[in-house]
Amino acid sequence: MGDQRGWPVSQATAHAAQLDDLRATLAAQASRAEHRNRPRALLLIAAIVLVGGVWFAWSGYSRHVEAEDRASAAQRFSDSVLKAAGKLQSLESQGVVQAREPMSQLFSRIEAMGATAGLKNRVPIGASQTRPERTLGWNQVKTTYTIRDPQLPAVLKWIDLVVADIPGMEVHSITMRPEASDWVVIVVFSRWERAEGGS
Numbered sequence: 323m324g325d326q327r328g329w330p331v332s333q334a335t336a337h338a339a340q341l342d343d344l345r346a347t348l349a350a351q352a353s354r355a356e357h358r359n360r361p362r363a364l365l366l367i368a369a370i371v372l373v374g375g376v377w378f379a380w381s382g383y384s385r386h387v388e389a390e391d392r393a394s395a396a397q398r399f400s401d402s403v404l405k406a407a408g409k410l411q412s413l414e415s416q417g418v419v420q421a422r423e424p425m426s427q428l429f430s431r432i433e434a435m436g437a438t439a440g441l442k443n444r445v446p447i448g449a450s451q452t453r454p455e456r457t458l459g460w461n462q463v464k465t466t467y468t469i470r471d472p473q474l475p476a477v478l479k480w481i482d483l484v485v486a487d488i489p490g491m492e493v494h495s496i497t498m499r500p501e502a503s504d505w506v507v508i509v510v511f512s513r514w515e516r517a518e519g520g521s
Contacts, residue, residue, distance in 0.1 A: 389500055396474075396498040396505075422490035424515045429465070432484050432511075439480035441471050454517060461517045464494055469507045474498070477507045490514060 425431075429448055436445035448465040455462060469477050477498075485491050494512035498505060 392474075392500040396500065422513065422515055425488065428488065431488065432465070432467075435483045435487065436469075436480050439483055440473065440476040441469070441480055442473065442476070443469075443471050445469065445480070448511075455514075459517050461515050463513050463515055464510055465513075466508065466510045469509070470501075470504045471507075472504050474505045474507075477505060481509055484511060488513070 429450075432448065433445040436443075446468065448467045450463060450465045453462045453464070454460075469480070471477050481493060481496070485493060490513045492512050494510040496507065496509045498507040500506075
């Protein structure tokens, strides 16, 4: 007995099986080709880049906001100090400020107070400027310090210690700015001292 084409049944069955195998092989090849053509790696890389970009943007924004807050706090403190300095200048013009005797080891005392205040870095050597007031027989001694330290409260405590411990010492001006890991504080101390032969 044969099929309609006149092939024996066994031969027709074998032929059909070969066609099925061929179809399965072609389907498997097509499936593999489809997987290869899908850009999974590119999609994964794009997702990683996107997540990284969002993280960096958020991190930068957070640092910016924090720096603005620190700068605002520093500006408010600086303004209050400048007001105090203006009051001091007013007192000077009225002759209320008293001149003090020059102090020996003044600068070493100021520098030693840094450790007492808890500064992480040593207090550098200050730059002094003396302005004679010949009509009074006084000298105004201004000393500028540039402090770099991660702890702003420790810097402020050091300033308070210097003013409290040294008679006649005042803060003439102060500026501060935040950096990556430190605060930079430039403070100018002022002290009236009797000149040699002055009253």
